[in-house]
Amino acid sequence: MTRWTWLSYAYAAAVVFAIGYCLIDVPVQVSDSYGNLVQATGGTFGSVVASQFHARAFLRPFLWAHIRVVYDLSGGHYFEWFRGWHVGQVAVLVLLFLRLLRPRRLVDAAAVPIGLAALIGMHTFAGTVREAFPINAYMTILICCFLAADLALGAPRWWRDVAAAALFVFAVLSVESGLLVAVVLVAAFAAGARGVSSRGVAAIVALVAGYFLLRFVILDVGTPALSERSSGFGFSTREPDALIAMFGGSAIPFYAYNVLSSLLTVLLSEPRGGVWVATRDLVHGELSFMPLLNLTASALAMVTLAIHLWRRRGEWWGRRFDRGDQLLIVFAAVLVANSVISYAYTKDVILSPAGAFFGCALAVAVAGLLETTQTATARRLVAAGLLLVALSTTWGMRAVSAHVGLRRSAAATRNEWAIVDEWLEREHLVPSTALAAHLKRELHDQAITKHPARPALTASWVERLSDD
Amino acid sequence: MTNPRPSMVAVMAAALPAAIATLAVVVFAVFELFGHTLFSQGPDRNLAEAAAMGRLSEVVRLLAAGEDPNQIVTVRPHVISSSVTRVTALEASVWHRSVAQMALFDRAGSVTSPATRQHLMCLAADLRVDEIVHYYAAGQPPDCVPEQALTMIVARSQQPTGGAR
Numbered sequence: 001m002t003r004w005t006w007l008s009y010a011y012a013a014a015v016v017f018a019i020g021y022c023l024i025d026v027p028v029q030v031s032d033s034y035g036n037l038v039q040a041t042g043g044t045f046g047s048v049v050a051s052q053f054h055a056r057a058f059l060r061p062f063l064w065a066h067i068r069v070v071y072d073l074s075g076g077h078y079f080e081w082f083r084g085w086h087v088g089q090v091a092v093l094v095l096l097f098l099r100l101l102r103p104r105r106l107v108d109a110a111a112v113p114i115g116l117a118a119l120i121g122m123h124t125f126a127g128t129v130r131e132a133f134p135i136n137a138y139m140t141i142l143i144c145c146f147l148a149a150d151l152a153l154g155a156p157r158w159w160r161d162v163a164a165a166a167l168f169v170f171a172v173l174s175v176e177s178g179l180l181v182a183v184v185l186v187a188a189f190a191a192g193a194r195g196v197s198s199r200g201v202a203a204i205v206a207l208v209a210g211y212f213l214l215r216f217v218i219l220d221v222g223t224p225a226l227s228e229r230s231s232g233f234g235f236s237t238r239e240p241d242a243l244i245a246m247f248g249g250s251a252i253p254f255y256a257y258n259v260l261s262s263l264l265t266v267l268l269s270e271p272r273g274g275v276w277v278a279t280r281d282l283v284h285g286e287l288s289f290m291p292l293l294n295l296t297a298s299a300l301a302m303v304t305l306a307i308h309l310w311r312r313r314g315e316w317w318g319r320r321f322d323r324g325d326q327l328l329i330v331f332a333a334v335l336v337a338n339s340v341i342s343y344a345y346t347k348d349v350i351l352s353p354a355g356a357f358f359g360c361a362l363a364v365a366v367a368g369l370l371e372t373t374q375t376a377t378a379r380r381l382v383a384a385g386l387l388l389v390a391l392s393t394t395w396g397m398r399a400v401s402a403h404v405g406l407r408r409s410a411a412a413t414r415n416e417w418a419i420v421d422e423w424l425e426r427e428h429l430v431p432s433t434a435l436a437a438h439l440k441r442e443l444h445d446q447a448i449t450k451h452p453a454r455p456a457l458t459a460s461w462v463e464r465l466s467d468d
Numbered sequence: 469m470t471n472p473r474p475s476m477v478a479v480m481a482a483a484l485p486a487a488i489a490t491l492a493v494v495v496f497a498v499f500e501l502f503g504h505t506l507f508s509q510g511p512d513r514n515l516a517e518a519a520a521m522g523r524l525s526e527v528v529r530l531l532a533a534g535e536d537p538n539q540i541v542t543v544r545p546h547v548i549s550s551s552v553t554r555v556t557a558l559e560a561s562v563w564h565r566s567v568a569q570m571a572l573f574d575r576a577g578s579v580t581s582p583a584t585r586q587h588l589m590c591l592a593a594d595l596r597v598d599e600i601v602h603y604y605a606a607g608q609p610p611d612c613v614p615e616q617a618l619t620m621i622v623a624r625s626q627q628p629t630g631g632a633r
Contacts, residue, residue, distance in 0.1 A: 011487065018493035021501075110479040113486035366482055373475040381475055388481040396489030403493050414525035419572060448525050449532065454500065456521060458546070459507035 127349025232274025
């Protein structure tokens, strides 16, 4: 540990405080959370988890176990426990982010603010904090993916193999994108990381095969059909009927579109959920501030990454990968795999693992660019300085936008609780048991009365920085 | 691995803008923890302000706390306009132009008389909020003197408050 390491951790603590302060204000949601809580409490722990092995389309027993454990621990203080748990998860994620970057030199520490701004400010991250079910499964997967990378990039130890296998099983039975844990481990191994041994990686590959066997042959869980969800295509979101009409004959072009959209959204912040929002607004002459900011920040990041890759081309050609290179390779592998598993349905938050590793990759590239400034000519130094200040400013603003988004989510969620009875009637979810009615009353009181809304932000720039 | 000594200008260019953004959020949070919310007009001072701003959760909270939605109170000029500062919460709610919020007041039993209903409908007509006019008119054409409801509220706002809330 050097003084730059300590400084980086101190800065990370400030980042966690800032995001935690906004996140702790978001009540447990009505939609996606209340119904799940009722279901998770409708039986014993064992019966709730066991029933999930026989669910249709989704296989997520450990997510339900996770919800039930926090519910039981809360002792009725749902708001504090579920949101406190969420803040704790963000703290762990940021801690792991720093462990991966391992900032020991000035250049590493100087890259940490941009890296963390990209982690928090990336549009794919928003869904991991603004939503909850009431445990955010995507946030859980981000932690699992970072933990997998941390295991793989460490010194070889037998227990890392065991931990990697356990981590994969937990992740993949929490939500489907847990499969990315295996991608992280295999990619890191391919890049020369030996924290998890060849036997450990082989075991992971066997577990992946076992997961598919369990899901599709033994349990016959299946996957969600094309007809279940609306999805973005071109300049708008299409309803399932429209999608079937467009692609009913062969869904392959639609799947290819989703994979390509997923790749591009991480790299360029466009399209969003399959919809080319910024392009559409530009065509209509209505491009607003946030899409422009997002595109600019992403374009600058791509330039920085390209410079770094060009500078490292010799080492890559000779397969002499350092830790930074290994992180870049893991990012590339997760980006491709994450995009492929989004083939049926693309949504920003599903790409959150790729988005999180993008933050790591950007920090590596920035540190690499800073290294070159020691010997750079005056002209190159000015160019690098301008690029870095623009990059840092745009990503810093995106990070502030993420906090604004949380503030708005907190207000919107509270307003949902204000008219919860109408919503439950409309959705045919009126509580039918005493426990469900009690839970609704408690959650309502905790959202409205015990933790009242914070004052609305009325400055005009707040509206401009909203990326909803 | 070498220990490079990069240009400090480049280091600052990379680190400072993003760090300042984080620092700004931290400062904002600390100020709010001490009771002062930057970039805001502060908490809603009464039910009418919450209704005019469409803060449903605050409307529900303040109604539960016993605030009277039919009482005329003072709202700050930024809430509706500098010429409309003395309103009831029900009147203020029309300015938010949300049927959902009017329905919330209805369910809470706040619209206590046909005269209040008529007044709110006419105010909605003056403000050209057709959804709320239809909500109260229930299929009947509104029977209102144009601009009367609005003029009355503006005139009321110009009178001395005499120490009212």
